[in-house]
């Protein structure tokens with residue numbers, strides 16, 4: 001996020017806006033249609049298995065990040081009450097964006113119909129039905145990249161030991177140097193221990209930055225370095241890929257790639273969760289490259305440069321709803337005055353976050369929702385890819401809004417003890433508020 005300061009400080013103040021919040025009715029959903037009632041009572045093979053395979057099995061698989069598997073009738077039946085509760089309360093599957101904001105790729109959330117089917121099946125005594133009734137499964141996504149041009153592994157296994165709660169964020173410099181300029185058109189991050197690997201972000205960092213990071217690597221006697229405040233240190237504009245449980249290799253759409261300059265090195269930011277498993281992880285990264293592309297994929301941050309300079313982001317001890325927002329015209333900074341197409345979105349806060357929003361405020365006064373998370377959970381923070389890219393035209397503004405709950409009940413546990421609320425601002429050990437968009441623009 002520090003890079004925002006450099007990027008946005010170049011703008012005259014009139015190009016950003018710290019005065020106009022979103023309209024009060026922003027993101028308010030229309031009541032969802034009432035669930036359809038199935039004509040015949042649901043069975044495992046016909047109705048439940050397709051739901052579980054699509055929305056649960058990515059994590060609830062032997063050796064996966066979730067504490068138990070849900071891949072057979074016996075496994076699902078054995079957990080049916082707990083699963084019905086998790087599904088009804090929308091605790092599971094973990095999926096943060098509100099339904100009525102936008103549409104995302106690989107949306108694993110359940111529709112009201114699917115929730116009704118699942119709970120009706122459990123109430124009915126969870127009948128197995130006939131395996132012959134299983135509807136044809138969608139073709140499986142490819143397990144590997146179509147072509148592997150770079151194959152590299154973190155040099156030593158790393159065993160997380162959580163500093164705070166059960167999450168540990170660790171960065172690793174990967175032993176690969178790009179000699180020539182090229183484009184990355186596909187990425188595949190492969191943790192070796194999927195019990196603890198929660199999600200990952202892959203960066204391509206310039207040579208001078210890589211040298212700086214090499215000095216931290218291993219300095220605390222363990223492989224890599226503590227990356228909890230990575231949002232401050234690593235430039236989101238250099239993000240080229242990532243991973244979360246259930247992911248397949250990520251291949252950019254045809255003709256799109258992330259630019260890599262000579263001397264660039266790869267940095268992998270791993271988020272570990274020791275709640276579900278133990279042991280070491282030694283992730284591997286594979287890349288597909290191309291010499292030419294038509295559009296370049298880039299990342300850009302959204303946030304107020306003043307926040308991390310220590311102004312305007314005070315979160316008072318005990319405040320149940322501290323809020324900040326900010327907007328600016330990104331076409332002036334990153335689009336060189338031309339429209340840009342937003343392809344992915346993410347909001348970054350820490351554990352006290354409660355609401356995170358990203359939107360476009362159109363020049364004509366209308367607004368368009370990109371991401372609306374009203375029940376923030378740091379643990380499940382991730383990047384969401386839009387089904388259809390959304391264009392930001394010159395004159396529009398990109399808007400970010402963050403809320404925090406700094407009451408006594410919402411404090412984190414350190415060594416099993418709940419902390420007392422304190423007044424905080426921007427910092428790796430305090431809070432942050434930033435949006436990140438992934439967008440593409442024509443090759444220069």
Ligand code: HEC
Pocket residue numbers: 051052055056057058059060065066067079082083084086087092093094108110245246275276
């Ligand atoms: C993205 C990974 C992921 C997906 C997808 C997922 N789960 Fe989970 N699930 C977890 C993890 C991890 C836990 C352990 C608790 C935690 O870390 O939140 C868990 C816990 C649970 C629990 C125990 C909750 C409790 O507190 O008792 C149930 C039940 C459950 N999942 C059911 C499901 C069902 C049913 C689906 C699909 C509809 C599903 N999960 C999809 C990762 C996932």
